[in-house]
Amino acid sequence: SAVISQKPSRDICQRGTSLTIQCQVDSQVTMMFWYRQQPGQSLTLIATANQGSEATYESGFVIDKFPISRPNLTFSTLTVSNMSPEDSSIYLCSVRRGTGREQYFGPGTRLTVT
């Protein structure tokens, strides 16, 4: 597996502001993903973070709302921009290592927008 950390672990933010979530892995990984888990729901993939290039977004998610960076093979950030209460969710970083198919999750960031 991989040791994955996320910062912050939780935050309460005001409507209209932005929050950047950091994901750090203890060793190089090939693929990094960002998911959202809304209250009582399952996981929805936001985007695949590509090292050195623009992220690949899933249907319903756009770069202006969820800009993502991945400057190297161990670190990525997700920004939630111009937040509204509907953005209140848990945001999860997930990784795959090497050619492996197994995917591991970070501890998550619990975001509440008021």
Next chain:
Amino acid sequence: QKEVEQNSGPLSVPEGAIASLNCTYSDRGSQSFFWYRQYSGKSPELIMSIYSNGDKEDGRFTAQLNKASQYVSLLIRDSQPSDSATYLCAVNMAAGNKLTFGGGTRVLVKP
């Protein structure tokens, strides 16, 4: 039709019994299948992966895959109260190298 479907539960199981969880998927070309356990307030934890038809056992967990029927299941033997959690089925669809999750099945193991 959802791409990955699970019964939401709750599945109530007496301690020591077998919990049987089911998952169906829509993409016949899917190759990789996973079960995650998620405790309330925690992130998903990978507990089983299966890639070939048949059974795969790991401790008290057995994953079963039937690609012809597009069906994957998880058995939890000798269920313990600590097994009470939501179990998420995830499938790596043929189109795109990414996981699609089912809605999860909540399991309650009663002492």
